[in-house]
């Protein structure tokens with residue numbers, strides 16, 4: 001398998017786009033014509049070759065450019081990556097998990113050679129060749145979590161598990177849908193979810209936490225979340241709201257297909273072996289509405305979902321003021337025909 | 347119950363009597379591969395094919411967590427128990443192929459602790475052995491107080507004392523040696539975490555004393571060993587598909603439904619997501635609800651069951667499936 005890594009930007013001139021193959025494998029999140037929060041977790045098992053669910057950590061055509069964008073965000077704001085002192089071991093666990101799975105699942109892109117604690121990591125797409133001693137921080141240019149997540153798409157929250165709760169005690173967060181690691185660091189599961197509407201009353205978080213506390217080694221889980229983003233911005237952080245918030249006003253019927261994006265997060269959960277911590281990778285996939293409607297089923301369905309989405313959710317997700325325009329634009333792609341069950345294109 | 351289990355096929359490579367009551371077992375992967383790394387305090391669930399019955403017992407891992415060549419456990423013979431430990435002592439010999447679960451840790455170290463204070467009673471020593479190996483490798487600060495019946499039943503006391511002479515303290519019941527708990531807890535530096543594993547009475551005593559001295563609840567940890575819920579076989583009628591199925595002792599209701607070729611929805615298989623919620627059409631017997639999804643009222647109503655984790659005991663159960 002070869003991936004043609006695109007040279008593109010997620011800021012300034014916004015040259016990001018999806019190839020036809022990338023559109024086909026986009027993780028469309030709606031399995032029916034309406035949406036409400038639910039405890040939507042399932043085992044993270046490999047299925048549908050070619051889909052984003054095939055590999056433990058999906059690598060796609062945006063990999064190299066996403067990593068360049070992450071490096072820029074970190075250069076401007078080092079607090080996007082933090083790890084409390086007791087989380088270093090979890091960082092090594094994460095480094096091992098990612099290196100081992102990428103080397104196994106993408107042997108032509110990544111290699112890992114291990115001789116006891118003497119490790120040799122080769123990342124061909126990013127041109128990295130690193131020899132280091134596993135569990136010896138002095139032998140890497142960054143801490144273990146920062147080192148490996150500078151080379152892996154998606155944000156990472158690393159949760160310490162204690163007192164029957166999860167604590168956000170480490171993370172790498174540069175591609176987030178409007179939340180801040182620096183604000184949430186040290187918080188527990190209920191504290192960092194406090195801003196979410198409706199889900200608390202629905203009992204979703206109590207159940208979700210019980211499930212997460214029981215995630216076992218070797219049996220990871222996953223779920224999807226989504227929102228809408230104007231321009232292909234990876235970094236929609238509260239820290240930079242002054243830069244991207246205003247862009248929401250630039251939306252017109254003419255530029256809708258190009259500027260408006262459905263943003264889908266593939267969230268996975270893994271128990272880490274040495275630290276007993278839980279890692280929560282949040283992988284962001286963007287698709288332009290113009291790209292999305294090339295699959296007629298998705299165009300029809302997204303129109304119905306956004307049209308009928310409860311007001312609180314559209315407000316929380318930050319597109320309430322643009323909703324009428326988006327729905328009007330999408331209505332051209334909804335002929336009223338029934339849609340088939342499931343998320344895959346017809 | 348939890349989000350899924352991956353099992354490991356292993357071969358017993360060593361069986362060593364430690365003393366009159368305790369035997370140590372070593373498991374290596376049958377396919378020659380490496381074991382998953384684990385964290386000190388973790389246990390594995392060992393499946394035992396004891397004639398027609400299948401037993402599943404959890405045992406703490408006591409090998410070095412960093413050693414991936416094999417796992418070791420120590421089993422104390424319990425002549426009154428459900429039979430698992432007797433099976434291990436009598437039937438498990440080198441060369442036997444068995445199935446164990448991936449490690450699960452319900453007794454992890456709190457890695458924020460400045461010092462780890464460990465109190466062990468009897469066979470409760472085993473999780474601490476792995477934790478001590480983990481801590482010793484990273485220069486961690488720990489202190490073990492280990493209470494045993496007699497010197498001859500003091501599993502691993504000599505090895506531990508030799509390896510860590512200043513950190514390990516042994517107390518012999520037959521010599522009337524008792525841990526001076528109040529003084530011990532009183533003299534601990536700020537940021538100490540307390541861990542206890544042993545008989546129920548000991549856990550109660552340590553928790554109670556610590557609470558009385560004002561220790562924060564989050565700084566006191568005990569091993570709550572939940573044996574997997576024992577499940578008697580039961581029969582179910584699936585009304586929609588018009589089938590009568592048997593649910594085996596170590597099979598979930600959901601697995602039995604699937605085994606009968608009936609499509610049933612699920613996501614988490616851990617009683618949390620609600621996907622597998624099934625309507626009960628009729629029953630005569632008692633539900634054993636193990637899920638986190640249904641409310642207490644729903645559990646009491648007899649109208650719903652979560653087949654991924656819950657079971658039934660009684661004459662008839664008819665489901666809308």
Ligand code: HEM
Nearest residue numbers: 037038039040157179192193195196199204208226227280
């Ligand atoms: C331990 C893993 C998890 C982490 C670190 C995490 C983190 C977050 C964060 C930081 C937010 C944004 C809150 C804000 O507005 O500041 C969020 C939103 C949310 N989370 Fe989680 N979460 C986790 C697991 C889950 C699970 C298992 C569920 C299951 C249902 C869930 C459901 C939600 C929902 C529904 C929202 C609102 C999202 C939206 O409407 O866009 N989370 N989460």
Ligand code: FES
Nearest residue numbers: 615619620622654
């Ligand atoms: S499958 Fe999730 S509750 Fe049963």
